[in-house]
Amino acid sequence: MAPIDHEEATPHAxxxxxxxxxxxxxxxxxxxxxxxLGHPKGVDAIRRVVxxxxxxGVGWLTLYAFSTENWRRPAGEVAEVMRLLKLYVNSDLExxxxxxxxxxxxxxxxxxxxxxxxxxxxxxxxxxxxxKFFLQVAFNYGGRADLVDAxxxxxADVASGRLAPEDISDELLQAKLSTDGLPDPDLVIRTxxxxxxxxxxxxxSAYSEFVFQDVLWPDYNAEYLRAAIDEYNKRERRxxxxxxxxxxxxx
Ligand code: FPP
Numbered sequence: 001m002a003p004i005d006h007e008e009a010t011p012h013a014x015x016x017x018x019x020x021x022x023x024x025x026x027x028x029x030x031x032x033x034x035x036x037l038g039h040p041k042g043v044d045a046i047r048r049v050v051x052x053x054x055x056x057g058v059g060w061l062t063l064y065a066f067s068t069e070n071w072r073r074p075a076g077e078v079a080e081v082m083r084l085l086k087l088y089v090n091s092d093l094e095x096x097x098x099x100x101x102x103x104x105x106x107x108x109x110x111x112x113x114x115x116x117x118x119x120x121x122x123x124x125x126x127x128x129x130x131x132k133f134f135l136q137v138a139f140n141y142g143g144r145a146d147l148v149d150a151x152x153x154x155x156a157d158v159a160s161g162r163l164a165p166e167d168i169s170d171e172l173l174q175a176k177l178s179t180d181g182l183p184d185p186d187l188v189i190r191t192x193x194x195x196x197x198x199x200x201x202x203x204x205s206a207y208s209e210f211v212f213q214d215v216l217w218p219d220y221n222a223e224y225l226r227a228a229i230d231e232y233n234k235r236e237r238r239x240x241x242x243x244x245x246x247x248x249x250x251x
Contacts, residue, residue: 012233013057014186017225018208020064020200021045023192023216030216036080041218043084047092050101050135052222056229060134060183064200068108068142082116085139089123100132106178107141108149136182143202150176179204187232191217191224209235 024038046063053061066081096103103123112120120139153176157163163172174180184204190196193214197205211228213220 014209014229014232015058016060016062016183016185016187017053017058017228018062018064018185018188018201018205019049020188020190020198021217021220022190022194024218026192027216027218036077038216038218039077039080039084043088045218045220046088048221049225050096052225054133055222056225058229060136060185062106062136062138062182062185062201064138064141064198066107066139066141067199068140068145069199071111082113085116085137086119089119093123093126096135097127097130100130101127102130102132102134103127104134104136104182106136106138106146108145108178109140112140134182136179138200141178142199143197144199146177146179147203149178174203177203184208186237187211187228189213189225189228191215191220207237207239209237 021042024042025035026038027041028035028038049063050061065085070081071078093103103126105120105124109117109120150173154163154168154173158165158168179201182204184206185201185208187210188197188201188205188208189211191213193212195210195212201208209232211231213224213228215224
């Protein structure tokens with residue numbers, strides 16, 4: 001994987017793309033298969049997107065793989081997603097590490113089965129020195145849970161006298177989130193036609209652009225990613241400010 005040059009290659013590329021990978025179950029059901037058979041096909045789509053993203057100038061890619069609410073799914077399906085995460089790390093970690101990818105898992109570590117926690121830590125340790133491309137997998141992640149954990153950490157700092165309540169700022173809260181150190185996502189994509197955030201990156205997506213694509217995740221590929229980035233490039237981001245032309249006109 002070549003180093004990313006955002007200025008040269010793709011001046012308008014969203015630096016950080018986050019994806020709600022939705023539609024694995026429906027993909028399988030439409031073929032008359034049990035829902036969980038969609039998930040291995042979802043892993044193939046992950047491989048395609050991880051491969052394609054740097055070519056589009058993307059430097060950070062965050063994938064929503066398992067939410068704090070997904071524990072409510074049938075036990076067999078939960079076990080299948082855990083198995084696939086382990087399989088993915090076991091089969092792809094060396095290649096990703098040698099390509100300069102840094103892997104980070106977002107979300108609560110407590111509650112993960114020990115073998116999954118172990119493999120997640122291995123992936124992070126093995127790639128800790130890399131900086132060509134940043135791949136985040138949100139696993140046992142919930143935006144609210146992350147904010148609750150941050151609030152608890154800040155409360156503990158206040159209780160111990162290390163922090164005064166009035167000193168709590170955007171930056172200090174951000175630093176307690178599991179996304180600490182990541183740029184906010186410029187573009188959030190959701191597949192399958194659903195138009196919801198589903199507890200993903202609640203704090204971080206405050207100013208993100210959203211693109212909803214009517215494709216089931218197992219069918220996702222480089223062309224769909226390109227189309228989402230093209231759509232992003234048509235948007236004008238204002239971060240609460242005014243339209244650039246209006247600012248100029250107002251002198
Ligand atoms: C969404 O489809 C998919 C998920 C919630 C699971 C995604 C997990 C993987 C692709 C495998 C494991 C992860 C990695 C990183 C290797 P859905 O089941 O919600 O689809 P539906 O809305 O059609 O039911």
